[in-house]
Amino acid sequence: MEEVGIPVDRRMALVPFADRTWFHDNRSLLGHLAGGCELCPGPLVGAAARARRYHQFIDGPVMLIACAACKAKGCVDLEVSYADATGQVLKVRVEHEETVANNYARALLGKQGAHLKRMRSKRAARVLPAKLGKRVHRVDVTDALSLCYWNSNHRMSHGSWYLELWHTLPEGLPRCTTFGALMGVRNSDKVRKEARDHAALLRARRRDAAQKRVALSKLMSAFMGERDAVCAVVRAGAFEGWVQAIELCSAARAFEARWLFRWGGHGGLAPIEWRDNQQKLLQMDRAALGAAVRRVATVARVLYRGFRRYSSYSKEGSPERSAMLSLMRNFSPAFLERGPAVVDQIVELVRCAAIELTYPANSCNNSQTLLVTYTLAGEPFDGRRMEIVSYFSDHIVQRICKKFGFLPVGDETLTQVMLRGLRACVNRPFAAGTDKHDRAIRNKARAEIFGLPAVWPTWLLA
Numbered sequence: 003m004e005e006v007g008i009p010v011d012r013r014m015a016l017v018p019f020a021d022r023t024w025f026h027d028n029r030s031l032l033g034h035l036a037g038g039c040e041l042c043p044g045p046l047v048g049a050a051a052r053a054r055r056y057h058q059f060i061d062g063p064v065m066l067i068a069c070a071a072c073k074a075k076g077c078v079d080l081e082v083s084y085a086d087a088t089g090q091v092l093k094v095r096v097e098h099e100e101t102v103a104n105n106y107a108r109a110l111l112g113k114q115g116a117h118l119k120r121m122r123s124k125r126a127a128r129v130l131p132a133k134l135g136k137r138v139h140r141v142d143v144t145d146a147l148s149l150c151y152w153n154s155n156h157r158m159s160h161g162s163w164y165l166e167l168w169h170t171l172p173e174g175l176p177r178c179t180t181f182g183a184l185m186g187v188r189n190s191d192k193v194r195k196e197a198r199d200h201a202a203l204l205r206a207r208r209r210d211a212a213q214k215r216v217a218l219s220k221l222m223s224a225f226m227g228e229r230d231a232v233c234a235v236v237r238a239g240a241f242e243g244w245v246q247a248i249e250l251c252s253a254a255r256a257f258e259a260r261w262l263f264r265w266g267g268h269g270g271l272a273p274i275e276w277r278d279n280q281q282k283l284l285q286m287d288r289a290a291l292g293a294a295v296r297r298v299a300t301v302a303r304v305l306y307r308g309f310r311r312y313s314s315y316s317k318e319g320s321p322e323r324s325a326m327l328s329l330m331r332n333f334s335p336a337f338l339e340r341g342p343a344v345v346d347q348i349v350e351l352v353r354c355a356a357i358e359l360t361y362p363a364n365s366c367n368n369s370q371t372l373l374v375t376y377t378l379a380g381e382p383f384d385g386r387r388m389e390i391v392s393y394f395s396d397h398i399v400q401r402i403c404k405k406f407g408f409l410p411v412g413d414e415t416l417t418q419v420m421l422r423g424l425r426a427c428v429n430r431p432f433a434a435g436t437d438k439h440d441r442a443i444r445n446k447a448r449a450e451i452f453g454l455p456a457v458w459p460t461w462l463l464a
């Protein structure tokens with residue numbers, strides 16, 4: 003080789019595998035002389051193949067020194083190991099790189115596997131079609147493969163056997179050393195085309211998924227302020243926080259926007275299985291979604307201000323939270339869209355108002371209606387009395403009796419004694435310095451009263 007003029011580094015690459023090297027044509031010789039590819043006139047290391055800087059032959063029946071482009075077109079990387087103790091069946095894994103050659107090899111092996119399964123099964127129609135992208139296959143040992151293995155110094159006795167095989171070889175090289183001959187599969191243009199189409203399909207799917215991920219993260223960052231507002235009043239990352247976020251969304255009539263407010267554990271991104279649900283947000287009308295998210299943020303900010311005012315914990319579930327939320331559930335979406343300052347003023351006004359509970363003057367005994375009179379104190383409706391006719395059901399009466407320890411009577415209505423008790427609870431002192439227990443009872447009772455089905459006056463929520 004020295005006489006011909008093959009440089010020393012190429013000689014060093016060729017000599018250890020002298021039994022698998024052919025100088026098959028002029029191009030091969032020129033490749034060796036110039037230190038380039040044996041199959042094409044290009045250099046060994048192209049601009050696109052920086053990863054494979056140096057040629058390294060792993061193992062196989064034929065050593066061809068080729069550039070990355072030629073290898074991607076025709077060379078398959080395999081990992082072979084015994085599938086069972088008999089040594090007659092091999093497990094063949096095609097490397098994960100999605101080159102044309104590897105895709106074609108996967109499709110050929112997949113087709114062959116499906117064919118064998120169909121031949122062996124009693125109900126051929128039930129055998130599923132071949133998986134073209136399957137990486138791991140079971141292959142029977144062929145004679146050509148045995149011969150090749152014999153040359154490899156029994157590599158599989160101490161682990162997997164890596165080798166590279168070519169789909170087609172240049173003229174002059176033995177035919178029995180191609181991938182098809184060793185694996186016992188027949189080359190087919192139809193399968194080659196199917197493999198190409200399948201790879202294109204996978205690429206398109208991956209591209210779609212990537213685009214959706216980008217769009218979702220853009221959406222998330224577009225609503226960063228609103229998400230932070232919600233994050234400040236829920237236990238983000240815990241399941242309890244997810245329930246709190248759902249409560250917030252339902253109070254803001256924005257249930258469909260709830261997936262925007264789901265955080266993964268440890269403050270990270272949401273797990274993959276929520277991604278599908280989050281991606282539904284992308285299909286929503288952007289204006290409607292924006293309005294819904296702003297409403298949720300308004301509710302969250304009003305809650306936060308309420309908690310700050312009486313210095314209570316903003317992330318825990320508390321009677322205070324349920325009182326404010328059940329009050330805000332009565333507000334119309336249009337009113338909520340007016341912003342946290344306006345909503346907070348009304349919430350504070352109603353929370354501080356003195357409440358009287360009476361039966362309406364003209365009601366009969368079983369009408370299940372209740373007149374709730376609020377005496378508002380503070381801007382903008384100072385001194386105004388607000389009368390709201392509320393309704394209650396048997397279920398609500400039972401719940402109130404259970405919560406406040408009243409003795410229920412048979413006809414499932416609120417007696418005068420109960421009303422007096424409830425009124426005492428509702429009007430307990432609540433200023434910042436007062437007993438926490440008093441405030442909790444007051445908020446618990448107010449949550450019940452605010453939650454009663456009623457029509458709220460339009461002048462309050464204008």
Ligand SMILES: [Zn+2]
Nearest residue numbers: 039042069072
């Ligand atoms: Zn090449």
